């Protein structure tokens with residue numbers, strides 16, 4: 140049985156990374172796609188684990204070679220989902236999780252209508268701002284840009300199949316798993 144593809148999107152700062160990390164612990168038939176990016180690694184991030192950190196030149200070569208399932212520019216950096224691992228994992232029967240932003244989701248929705256979109260929402264906009272500042276990893280300029288982008292991202296939520304509010308990491312991860320398991324039955 141072939142696995143499915145689940146896109147998990149939501150505004151920057153909503154806690155996608157944390158929720159997805161928790162989700163991966165809950166089910167052994169889930170595989171997380173490792174994206175490529177031209178962004179510099181944050182402290183503690185490991186190449187090949189959190190992302191494949193590429194130069195813009197290498198990234199563009201992969202785009203030209205059609206190596207990405209989708210790719211997009213986000214706040215000045217490029218991000219993309221390497222195609223082959225997703226094909227391999229779904230063929231092995233894993234449900235593949237893509238933690239990506241909305242432009243990439245739109246490309247996948249067009250290309251693979253069977254892929255499901257799950258949109259993670261913050262309990263409120265104020266809470267989102269608080270979390271983004273609390274992370275302390277970005278400059279004020281980047282935070283403002285991410286907040287501005289967040290508004291346009293949330294406006295795209297209507298395109299998604301499911302909405303999950305991240306009021307609590309464990310509860311949000313469990314709700315996502317419930318959604319995925321519904322499709323398996």
Ligand code: 5GP
Pocket residue numbers: 149150151155174175178209210211213218219220221238239240241242243244
């Ligand atoms: P960050 O720089 O905070 O790690 O990620 C910025 C945004 O890029 C997040 O919304 C994240 O989900 C998204 N992102 C990560 N990998 C990919 C990818 O492969 N494709 C697309 N389209 N977005 C991605």
